[in-house]
Amino acid sequence: MYFFLKFSLFRRIFLLNEVSLYERRLSKRGSNTIRLQLISKTELSIQGNLELSRSIRNLTRELAINKKGNYFFNDHNELENRLIKKLKLMLNMTRNDNDPTCHKCNSINYCAVGRASKILDNCPMKMHPDIEKKAKELYKKDEFVKRSTGVASIVEAKGYIHWPRLKDTIEYAKGMGYTKLGLAFCVGMIEEAKRIAEILEKYGFEVVSVCCKTGAVKKVDVGVPEEYTMISKTGYTIGWITCNPVAQALLLNNSSTDMNVLVGLCVGHDINFTRLSEAPVTTLIAKDRSSPHNPAAILFSHYGKEFFAAELKNIRRLEMKKKKE
Numbered sequence: 001m002y003f004f005l006k007f008s009l010f011r012r013i014f015l016l017n018e019v020s021l022y023e024r025r026l027s028k029r030g031s032n033t034i035r036l037q038l039i040s041k042t043e044l045s046i047q048g049n050l051e052l053s054r055s056i057r058n059l060t061r062e063l064a065i066n067k068k069g070n071y072f073f074n075d076h077n078e079l080e081n082r083l084i085k086k087l088k089l090m091l092n093m094t095r096n097d098n099d100p101t102c103h104k105c106n107s108i109n110y111c112a113v114g115r116a117s118k119i120l121d122n123c124p125m126k127m128h129p130d131i132e133k134k135a136k137e138l139y140k141k142d143e144f145v146k147r148s149t150g151v152a153s154i155v156e157a158k159g160y161i162h163w164p165r166l167k168d169t170i171e172y173a174k175g176m177g178y179t180k181l182g183l184a185f186c187v188g189m190i191e192e193a194k195r196i197a198e199i200l201e202k203y204g205f206e207v208v209s210v211c212c213k214t215g216a217v218k219k220v221d222v223g224v225p226e227e228y229t230m231i232s233k234t235g236y237t238i239g240w241i242t243c244n245p246v247a248q249a250l251l252l253n254n255s256s257t258d259m260n261v262l263v264g265l266c267v268g269h270d271i272n273f274t275r276l277s278e279a280p281v282t283t284l285i286a287k288d289r290s291s292p293h294n295p296a297a298i299l300f301s302h303y304g305k306e307f308f309a310a311e312l313k314n315i316r317r318l319e320m321k322k323k324k325e
C-alpha cells in the first residue's frame, strides 16, 4: 500500500502543508492509500485501495476509462477541484484552517468597505486571492453573470427598503428582458400563487404554474417509508401523495419559461427543483410552517430561542446517555 501524488497535476492546489497533512492522515489509516499519477495532460492512472479508488473513479462523470485502464478527462481545473473535495471528505477533513468563516468576522468594517479582515487569518481575501480573482473575471466574461449582477444592483438601488420582494422580482425580470415566468408552488399556497400570478399578469408577464402535487405520485413509490406518510410525527395530516418538484421543473422546462419563481416549496424539494430547472430560479416565499413563512423570525425571537435551547438540550442529554452506555 502506498500513497503517491504526481505534483504536476496538483501543484497549483496542494500547498506543502496540505500535502503532508494528507500523508499523515493516510498513514494513520493505512487502508486508505491510493496512487494518482498523471500519464499525460488528459490521462490519469488511479491505483491503490479498491474502495477508495472506486470512489475517485466515480466522482467525476467526465472520466472515461481507456484500454490501458487509465482515465481520460477534459477539464483540468474541474478535475482538480473535485478530487480535492473528495479526498478531503474521504479523509474526514471536513474543514481545514483555510476554509472561510466570514460569520465570525465583522464584515461591515472590512470587505464591505474594501479591505480584508484584520481579525481573521482565514479571510478568503487573504487566503484565496486566486479564487477572488477568478470570481472577478467571471463578472466580466460570463454574460449572464454580468447582466444579472447589473440588474440586481439597479433593483436594489431603485427600491431599497421601499419595495417588497415581489416588486424586486418583477423589476429584476423586466430588467433581464424576461416575459414568460414559471411559478413552482406548494399546494398549501394555492391562494398565494393565484394572487402572485394575477399581479405578475398585470405587469405584463405570461405566467405558467405547476403545483407541487402534480402527477399524483405516491410517497411510497419514490422511496418514502410508509411511517412518514399520512400523519406527521407532530400529529398533522400530510397525505400519501409526494411533492413532485422533479415534474414541476420538467413541466416548466417544457414550457420554456424565462425564469422560475419558487412559492413555498419544502426544504429539499426546492433543491431538487433548482437542480433540474433550466431557467434561472428565484425564491419568493421560503416555506417555514412554524412562522408563516418567515424563517428569519425565529432567529432572535423568544420562541425561536426557546425552541433551539430545548432541542439542543435534548441532543446533549442523549449524547451523554450514549456515552454512559
Ligand code: SF4
Pocket: 100, 101, 102, 103, 105, 106, 107, 110, 111, 112, 115, 116, 117, 118, 120, 122, 123, 124, 125
Ligand atoms: S473581511 Fe474577509 S473574513 Fe471578513 S467577512 Fe469579509 S471576506 Fe469574510
